[in-house]
Amino acid sequence: MGAGRISIVSNDSLALLNALTIGCRFAAIRRQFPLKSNIPETPILEYQSVQYRLIPKIGAMLVFRWVGVDLSNMWVDKLRQFQNGDTKALNEMHSIISAVKPFASWDILDSVKEIRHLMGGLGYSKYSRLGSMMNDLGSIKLLI
Numbered sequence: 001m002g003a004g005r006i007s008i009v010s011n012d013s014l015a016l017l018n019a020l021t022i023g024c025r026f027a028a029i030r031r032q033f034p035l036k037s038n039i040p041e042t043p044i045l046e047y048q049s050v051q052y053r054l055i056p057k058i059g060a061m062l063v064f065r066w067v068g069v070d071l072s073n074m075w076v077d078k079l080r081q082f083q084n085g086d087t088k089a090l091n092e093m094h095s096i097i098s099a100v101k102p103f104a105s106w107d108i109l110d111s112v113k114e115i116r117h118l119m120g121g122l123g124y125s126k127y128s129r130l131g132s133m134m135n136d137l138g139s140i141k142l143l144i
Contacts, residue, residue, distance in 0.1 A: 010068030
């Protein structure tokens, strides 16, 4: 059960990386509202409101990715201790994983929703792949 929860944190962080790549590329290419009539429209990535929505998600993705890797390494170490007869180590690990998995998975799902909303109509298009990504992330929450 613990290894499954760890893999969910790791895999969900990769899904968030994919969604952020899609959202950041969209924001860099999509132009809107020229500041003056004689200059081209501004990419929406340059607006503070868009940066405020995307940049914290990049940081969260990095944290969740590192947490997934660290939990995997800790799991291997604690499993060795358990095989040597130390059950306290496994109980501690189980409580850490049980706390991290729901927080990470729900935050990642909310982040993908936010990126989808940021993209407007294209975020709801099948071409963006964000809808199927959200379905996959949402169904995993029900399994474990």
